[in-house]
Amino acid sequence: MAKKGINYRCAECGYEAAKWVGRCPECQAWGTLEERGDARPMIARVAAGAPSAPARPIAQVDLEAAKARRTGVGELDRVLGGGLVPGAVVLLAGEPGVGKSTLLLEVAYQWAATSGTSLYITGEESAGQVRLRAERTGNLHERMFLAAESDLSAILGHVDAVEPGVLIVDSVQTMASPQAEGAPGGVTQVRAVTAGLVALAKERGLPVVLVGHVTKEGSVAGPRVLEHLVDVVLQFEGDRQSTLRLVRGVKNRFGPADEIGCFELRDDGIIGVPDPSGLFLNRHAEAVAGTAITVTVEGKRPLLCEVQALVAESSLAQPRRAVSGLDSARMSMVLAVLEKRGGAVLGKHDVFIATVGGMKVTEPAVDLAVILAIASSVSDTALSPRLVALGEVGLAGEVRRVTGVGRRLAEAVRLGFTHAIVPPDPGKLPDGIRVLEVANVAEALNAAQHA
Numbered sequence: 001m002a003k004k005g006i007n008y009r010c011a012e013c014g015y016e017a018a019k020w021v022g023r024c025p026e027c028q029a030w031g032t033l034e035e036r037g038d039a040r041p042m043i044a045r046v047a048a049g050a051p052s053a054p055a056r057p058i059a060q061v062d063l064e065a066a067k068a069r070r071t072g073v074g075e076l077d078r079v080l081g082g083g084l085v086p087g088a089v090v091l092l093a094g095e096p097g098v099g100k101s102t103l104l105l106e107v108a109y110q111w112a113a114t115s116g117t118s119l120y121i122t123g124e125e126s127a128g129q130v131r132l133r134a135e136r137t138g139n140l141h142e143r144m145f146l147a148a149e150s151d152l153s154a155i156l157g158h159v160d161a162v163e164p165g166v167l168i169v170d171s172v173q174t175m176a177s178p179q180a181e182g183a184p185g186g187v188t189q190v191r192a193v194t195a196g197l198v199a200l201a202k203e204r205g206l207p208v209v210l211v212g213h214v215t216k217e218g219s220v221a222g223p224r225v226l227e228h229l230v231d232v233v234l235q236f237e238g239d240r241q242s243t244l245r246l247v248r249g250v251k252n253r254f255g256p257a258d259e260i261g262c263f264e265l266r267d268d269g270i271i272g273v274p275d276p277s278g279l280f281l282n283r284h285a286e287a288v289a290g291t292a293i294t295v296t297v298e299g300k301r302p303l304l305c306e307v308q309a310l311v312a313e314s315s316l317a318q319p320r321r322a323v324s325g326l327d328s329a330r331m332s333m334v335l336a337v338l339e340k341r342g343g344a345v346l347g348k349h350d351v352f353i354a355t356v357g358g359m360k361v362t363e364p365a366v367d368l369a370v371i372l373a374i375a376s377s378v379s380d381t382a383l384s385p386r387l388v389a390l391g392e393v394g395l396a397g398e399v400r401r402v403t404g405v406g407r408r409l410a411e412a413v414r415l416g417f418t419h420a421i422v423p424p425d426p427g428k429l430p431d432g433i434r435v436l437e438v439a440n441v442a443e444a445l446n447a448a449q450h451a
Contacts, residue, residue: 008033011187011223032187032223065205068254071166072110075263075272076103079234079247079299081255084166084207088254089198091172091227092247093212093220094236099245099265100211102137103236104168105130106270107209109139116165117143119158123150123174123184137269150184152177152196159200169197171211173221190222194229227251238265239358244279245270249299259299277304277415280357290377293388293417294369295408296361302404302411304388306356307366309373314350325355327362331370334393338371341397341441344378364392365402368421371441372448386418387451389444397441399423409433419451 008017010033015026023030068083077083084090094100101122108118122130127148134140145162149155152175159167169175172193176184180192194210201208210230213221220227227233231253238245247261262276273279281293281304290309295302307326314320323331331353338344353370355361368391376383390408392400402408405426412420413432421444424437436451438444 007035009036010034011191011225013224034188069115069165069207071107072114073103073107073272074274075261076107076247079249079252079255079259079261080232081252081259084209085231085254086205086207087201088207088232089194089201089230090207090209090232090234091212091220091230092209092234092236093214094238095214097240098236098238099263099270100236101125101130101170102133102265102270103245103247103263104170104209104211105134105137105139108144108166108168109134109141111166112141112143117145117162118166118168119145119147119162119164120168120170121155121158122146122148122170124171136267139269150174150176152193155197156200159204159206164206166207166209167197167201168209169211171213172197172226173213185222187223191225191229194226198229237360242358244273244276244358256299260301277302277411280305280355280359282306282308282356287382287385289380289382290373292369292373292376292383293412294366294390295388295412296363296366297404297408302408303359304411304415305359305361305366305369307369307373308354308356309370309377310352311346311349311374311377314348316350319346319348320350320352322350322352324353325358325360326353326366326370330364330367333395334367334370335374337393337395337397337441338374342371342375342445343442344375346374346378349378363402364400365390365408367391367393368399368444372421372444375445375448381449383448384419384451386416387421387448388412388417388419389421389448391421391423391438391444393441399438399440399444401425406430409435421447421451 008020010024012029012032013027015024020033024032068085070077070083092100108120111118127146147158173185175193176189177192180188182188197208215221233251235248235250243265245263245265249257249259251257262273263270264273292307294305296305339346369389372389392402394400401423405422406428409420410430413430419434421436421438424439429435436447438447
């Protein structure tokens with residue numbers, strides 16, 4: 001006899017409850033508990049069914065059907081791991097107006113120009129609006145097909161009629177499935193539409209690219225299961241005041257999950273930037289106090305980054321601490337280490353720290369460059385413009401090793417830097433650069449003065 005059991009489940013985290021509550025006790029999300037019916041006892045035995053295809057040794061599985069095909073947009077192919085895999089579902093998420101639709105319109109054009117037919121489904125704009133943008137950016141091709149739809153069944157009809165090589169849906173939050181209840185953009189509808197498009201992609205070997213919205217916190221809007229359903233999750237980032245755009249891999253079943261692609265958004269479209277290091281440097285006619293150069297690694301790509309610091313006497317009882325492009329909590333720790341281990345007096349000074357070009361750096365290898373920039377601003381003494389600094393700084397003032405020092409310094413040599421301050425035992429280093437190894441903050445400050 002069936003026993004009455006759990007009736008509600010959270011769409012975000014899967015928490016189960018016997019009764020409905022407004023806020024999930026597990027993930028603290030509001031309005032995510034959905035009725036799922038009575039729990040039924042598990043069937044003890046399941047009858048064997050006919051398999052869809054016989055199992056084969058893994059070495060005999062055909063690889064040709066799973067090889068990635070290039071989209072024609074080099075920076076996007078870098079993040080995807082070579083291109084779009086047949087049957088793969090890619091979720092591209094980003095803030096409104098950051099350039100997601102412009103990038104995917106370029107993908108549809110390049111695919112039509114090089115590989116075959118592309119189908120672009122828009123649910124947020126009319127077909128005429130998309131045509132105007134395509135004409136402005138020069139993305140018109142006879143094998144590009146465009147449709148303004150918001151119904152999943154109509155999308156499937158367009159796929160049957162056009163038979164595209166790639167399907168782009170902009171955006172998944174505007175689509176609705178006739179088999180699901182609720183308004184478009186709701187948890188139930190988003191999950192149903194995504195599941196339907198995933199089934200379509202796997203059944204026909206059709207690569208599908210979905211556009212997703214983000215929340216105020218910057219995460220993908222909709223249920224968490226949305227990210228688990230798709231094969232690739234890409235985050236499209238960029239400051240509205242800057243033309244630089246970054247596509248960052250968050251999840252990738254077919255390639256690296258930490259790679260980034262760099263783009264520049266212009267009036268006539270979006271273009272890839274294969275060598276973006278110069279975008280994050282501010283070339284000065286002469287050396288300026290309060291600046292230091294470091295090399296950060298995003299995925300497999302080393303990028304030079306300039307850190308700027310300004311230290312000024314404060315008229316406030318509690319001096320200000322402002323950080324842009326870096327982790328503010330970690331910068332507070334770096335300031336405390338500099339005061340305790342480096343002898344700097346910052347208690348009555350405002351401190352402002354920022355990166356150049358709107359770059360966001362999260363790895364700890366930037367710690368040493370931040371300390372040198374702050375110390376340079378305090379003493380009003382400029383560092384050498386040909387100096388780079390690498391290293392993680394610990395609470396005891398020690399400079400710790402970071403990964404890929406040789407690769408980072410090779411990028412610095414390519415751009416004309418001649419001196420580097422690095423942690424001890426950096427490994428094999430490239431020629432053409434003088435390396436100064438330091439064990440703690442005091443040694444780093446002394447080395448920077450004589451570099």
